[in-house]
Amino acid sequence: MQTFSTPHVGAVNDLTARWCAAAGEGDFVVSGAGLWPLLALLADAADEPARSELEAAIGLPADTALQAALRTLDILADAVDLSAALGIWVRRDLPLRDEWLAALPVGTVDLLTGQPELDEWARRHTNGLIERFPLNVTSDTLLVLATALAAKTSWRLPFRDTVMSPQAGPWRGRRLVALTRTDHDLRKVAVLDDERPVTRLVVAGKADLDVHLLIGSDSPAEVLATGLAALGGSVPYRTGLEPGPVAPGLTARQVFGYEQRDRLEVRLPPFAIRSEHDLMKQAALFGLRAASDKGSGHFPRMSPAPLAIAEGAQDVLAKFDREGFEAAAVTAFMVAPGGPPALPEQRHTTVLEVDFDRPFGFLAVHRPSGMAVVAGWVATAADAPEPNGEPVPVPRLAR
Numbered sequence: 001m002q003t004f005s006t007p008h009v010g011a012v013n014d015l016t017a018r019w020c021a022a023a024g025e026g027d028f029v030v031s032g033a034g035l036w037p038l039l040a041l042l043a044d045a046a047d048e049p050a051r052s053e054l055e056a057a058i059g060l061p062a063d064t065a066l067q068a069a070l071r072t073l074d075i076l077a078d079a080v081d082l083s084a085a086l087g088i089w090v091r092r093d094l095p096l097r098d099e100w101l102a103a104l105p106v107g108t109v110d111l112l113t114g115q116p117e118l119d120e121w122a123r124r125h126t127n128g129l130i131e132r133f134p135l136n137v138t139s140d141t142l143l144v145l146a147t148a149l150a151a152k153t154s155w156r157l158p159f160r161d162t163v164m165s166p167q168a169g170p171w172r173g174r175r176l177v178a179l180t181r182t183d184h185d186l187r188k189v190a191v192l193d194d195e196r197p198v199t200r201l202v203v204a205g206k207a208d209l210d211v212h213l214l215i216g217s218d219s220p221a222e223v224l225a226t227g228l229a230a231l232g233g234s235v236p237y238r239t240g241l242e243p244g245p246v247a248p249g250l251t252a253r254q255v256f257g258y259e260q261r262d263r264l265e266v267r268l269p270p271f272a273i274r275s276e277h278d279l280m281k282q283a284a285l286f287g288l289r290a291a292s293d294k295g296s297g298h299f300p301r302m303s304p305a306p307l308a309i310a311e312g313a314q315d316v317l318a319k320f321d322r323e324g325f326e327a328a329a330v331t332a333f334m335v336a337p338g339g340p341p342a343l344p345e346q347r348h349t350t351v352l353e354v355d356f357d358r359p360f361g362f363l364a365v366h367r368p369s370g371m372a373v374v375a376g377w378v379a380t381a382a383d384a385p386e387p388n389g390e391p392v393p394v395p396r397l398a399r
Contacts, residue, residue, distance in 0.1 A: 026377075026380075039054055046298050096302065134330055148331075152327075174383055177269060178269050178270075194226040199247045228372055265352070273317065275316055278313055308339075310334045315330050329374065
């Protein structure tokens with residue numbers, strides 16, 4: 001089982017799990033990896049009571065938070081299939097502490113000149129997937145902090161277009177647009193043995209990004225939490241599955257014939273999901289309740305001026321198709337004035353069949369570190385046309 005080499009990777013995944021638990025049961029995607037470094041930066045600069053609230057949200061001591069935030073972004077920036085950027089913009093009349101500035105990477109801090117520069121930064125650091133910054137500059141904006149993440153990989157083994165007709169669950173009786181492929185590595189599918197088993201399929205990218213597809217009988221929160229916990233080795237898993245129905249969406253059987261290799265047959269609907277999150281609506285979850293109180297200042301290690309969090313937002317998207325996966329997220333906080341002082345011989349072979357024929361979860365995982373870059377839930381699927389009907393369009397981003 002994989003264990004995390006650094007505690008902040010586990011802390012990022014823990015935040016992702018808590019966020020998924022609060023996201024409901026419709027289509028959604030979140031990026032705890034985009035939000036956690038910003039919360040860690042704020043924790044480092046905060047005083048009480050905001051410091052303790054932010055410390056609880058990030059799951060690490062505030063004294064180590066700044067370096068953990070920068071290390072998290074370094075892991076993503078150094079990856080092959082991922083990129084990450086940190087941006088801080090400050091109004092000309094806001095003084096900043098020299099010690100705080102000196103701890104930040106060179107080129108991170110710039111003058112705040114207006115909305116166009118923020119929009120251009122978001123486009124540039126997400127390869128054009130997110131065209132506008134998720135927050136709008138106002139006359140009260142003193143400081144803006146943001147991260148941008150982008151992920152893109154091609155499958156080692158591509159999928160083919162097909163249709164599927166689920167026999168049970170919310171999609172039962174429908175004819176759905178789907179992807180399929182045949183693999184011969186049975187180790188890519190496993191049963192995660194939590195209180196209720198979850199089927200996990202790892203779809204490997206060509207470099208260092210994989211997508212974990214998760215199907216279970218529990219709520220989205222519980223299925224995704226099981227998948228995230230398994231990244232750190234706290235949930236056992238099993239392969240080498242016996243014939244019969246094994247776990248949700250997964251059946252194992254043996255066949256007798258001329259085939260010489262085991263087979264893994266996979267079917268699932270493609271998806272394209274976009275979510276826009278107002279982070280202040282869940283201020284308690286992210287440790288922002290005290291930090292957003294404008295009655296006083298909360299970040300004396302950042303600036304001698306009293307500051308409070310005015311707004312927070314994330315725009316994030318994920319798309320899974322026959323060729324590969326891509327995702328992007330821009331997460332931002334705006335800081336405003338406070339009060340006073342991220343024909344051979346026949347043999348038996350095993351055939352595993354995995355059908356994502358009901359709502360399912362997904363994690364985009366940086367393979368070397370085990371960090372979940374984005375996580376989400378696919379609650380809806382597109383209907384396929386009748387035979388000889390019109391071609392099926394590529395799925396649009398669902399919001």
